[in-house]
Amino acid sequence: MIRQAVLEYDHAEDALERLDELIAGRQVHVLRGSHGYPVVERLLPSIEAYPGTLFAGECTDQEADRVDLDGADVLIAVGGGKLVDTAKLIAVRNGVPLIVIPTLASNCAAFTPLSVVYRDDGGYDRYDVFRVVIERVIVDDRVIHSSPYDYYRTGVIDTVAKFYEARYLSGDTSDDAGVDAGLALSKQCHRLLALELTETAFRSYGEETRYAVDHVLAIGGAVGGFGDAGTRVAIAHAVHNALSQFETTHAFLHGDKVGFGLLVQESLHRSPDVAVLQAWLERVGAPTTLETLGLDEVDIPKLVEAVVKETTLQQLPEPIDYDYLKIIFENLQKTVYR
Ligand SMILES: [Zn+2]
Structure with a gap:
């Protein structure tokens, strides 16, 4: 079967500037990583106004269940591969679309309809393949260029x-x-x-x-x-x-x-x-x-x-x-x- 998850991929020096337009007044929840998020926040201070959850660091079922979208219409994931994998699980479980802002150029998690899930004890559990709608992957030069x-x-x-x-x-x-x-x-x-x-x-x-x-x-x-x-x-x-x-x-x-x-x-x-x-x-x-x-x-x-x-x-x-x-x-x- 052919499976793609992403509707739009925007790699530009100002890609973040188009986020508000894409949200278009919808209710948003942001899943924030601890490392890359401050860079995004500095470039786009308005993102701070949205409700969000700080990612705990591992893609587990428990972590996906912990994040409460509180009625949001769209989830925004700001972080690395594990965070994006977790965000895909959350989006599918809550039936909302996802917008991904990768903060590392290290993996293709933003582009695949699957998540690698770990157990609570840190061991590998499984990978889930699902139908997730990723509205846009926002790759801003300024974010990637300053990443490790x-x-x-x-x-x-x-x-x-x-x-x-x-x-x-x-x-x-x-x-x-x-x-x-x-x-x-x-x-x-x-x-x-x-x-x-x-x-x-x-x-x-x-x-x-x-x-x-x-x-x-x-x-x-x-x-x-x-x-x-x-x-x-x-x-x-x-x-x-x-x-x-x-x-x-x-x-x-x-x-x-x-x-x-x-x-x-x-x-x-x-x-x-x-x-x-x-x-x-x-x-x-x-x-x-x-x-x-x-x-x-x-x-x-x-x-x-x-x-x-x-x-x-x-x-x-x-x-x-x-x-x-x-x-x-x-x-x-x-x-x-x-
Ligand atoms: Zn690999």
């Missing part, structure tokens, strides 16, 4: 992964129109590999950075929206989930773990791109060894088990080669052998 660079950097890695994971699942082209559209969009995501990924380039916010931001926030989300199971996550994200079971990896952002997972996925596939990816990840400061991620040789069997379990849950088209996977992790343990 590391979130953007890892967002770009996660978006490049869309290409490799889609290709892993469906090859270069497909007879299914939705999957083929997803593959075509994923090829655009692959172009981010060639762009300059530095904090200087990000802060200068030129054409290339705008192109990358649009792919992180929107096009990357549309890949899965068109291709569904044919272009969703594959081994790179399975490795990410498996790594997340190790305490030492919690200090790394999502995209950094996905990037390492990409090396594993492409090695399993015996892809000629492994060396290019490895050089790129090293250049942009992403971890490329288990040692950097805080894992030892002795952790490899547990890691292999976890990856195999994750890929079984994902119902990947091919079974994974257990022994080869172990060798790949051994080779990625340290850089000294190279």
